[in-house]
Amino acid sequence: MLDRTDPLLAIRDLQAWYGESHILHGVTFDVREGEVVTLLGRNGAGKTTTLKSVMGIVGQRKGSVKFEGKELVGLASDKIARAGIAFCPEERGIFASLDVRENLMLPPEIRPGGLSLDRIFELFPNLKERLGSSQGTKLSGGEQQMLAIGRILRTGARLLLLDEPTEGLAPVIIQQIGRTIRSLKQQGFTILLVEQNFRFASTVADRYYVMEHGRIIDQFSNSELEANVDKLHDYLGV
């Protein structure tokens, strides 16, 4: 049984490499059950690599990633997914050779308790209309993003890793994704979000970690956001 005070995801001194290049230099942070935590930072700070390292899809990892107390470093990515983590990549990863329904149904159920298709269509009504579409990649960018999030909600994973879900999308779609993330949080999902857009992040996140050069350099909660805006502008260079 998991102690309620233990974090759901505990990352300690995580280091990661792509081939020869050392990307993460000792990342340490926690995500507690039911939280929405956002990683902020400039391009190349290591945010995406942190998500991929949790998922086990970087070249080499060192350190510790514990999910529900279970060590994930050293496991293959299919075993990590089966532990109860789902990943939505930055490039969305919609498959061109699969139609919309096949894309939606692709990730296998790893635990009971995933959202039903009806619930997913409540969150993303557009998806239901596009279900008959022949090719997943013929959808608009916003619809592809909804498909990429929708399909991992089916799996029963309780921790969702979302990599820049608002990138390149119109404001009205960004608002819809914001509503979705808040609704998922209410339903008990835990979400680790990577964002460049901290205005968007501030509408959904409980806490923030700021990354630079492959390390966590600062952290604050949503209530501390206003007091930290100037510092954050500095960090993000906006």
Next chain:
Amino acid sequence: MFEIFGIPSQALFGQLLIGLINGSFYALLSLGLAVIFGMLNIINFAHGAQYMLAAFAAYILLTTLDIGYWPALIIAPLIVGAFGMVLERTMLQWLYKLDHLYGLLLTFGLALIIEGTARNFYGSAGLPYRVPDSLQGGQNLGFMFLPNYRAWVIVASMIVCFGTWFMIERTRLGAYLRAATENPTLVRAFGINVPRMITLTYGFGVALAALAGVMAAPIYNVSPQMGSELIIVVFAVVVIGGMGSILGAIITGFGLGVIEGLTKVFFPEASSTVIFVIMAIVLLVRPSGLFGRRI
């Protein structure tokens, strides 16, 4: 007896039948190659040797264990498919990230070893394999005589080809395969054991060749070079159809078998080269093949 374009119907339909028979083997073999290439990115040059190996497996099962054609049709593909999976685990899996050339060279080497070993033990002369009793004889269709065994080969091959197409294009398992062909890393991060799926895919592609090998045994005799004779044509078929296209492999396989048969009737001198002429034209006009996705 009637004539079509001055050709007796017996001769025309006889060659058409031979074309369909050859086409059945082209289709089964190029289908296996397409499945393997799609998933493993490996041009499996050992395909012909694996086809030959299965014909020998059927021959050995019959002569030493008295196991007949029908059980061999299941057992030989299982044995040869399992042998393929061992090759994939021990050798091929190290080559996926390298250029196609490495996989081609390795499988070509394996083909030479398998063929040489078979020649060492059985010589080059063909060994006869009897048509099973239940398929002896034939039907007189009026315009031609249709041997039962040949009708069976054509029908069985079409069913297997269509079944494979259906499995890959229309089922959930097939969706995993297609998705893993596009982005294996992400499919694995969804919780699917992609390396195991790759091994099974190679085993399945090899088993298709093995099935063709057993079906070919009563028609072409069993000989060490039966695979290498066929595989050159099959590679031309794959080039024409387009690498990695399932439906393309099937249609092109049957279609080119028929074209080859008809050429034998109307212009026999060109019958052994017609497929390569078509290949050259297709390479000039559509380098990715008739059904190939542009890479």
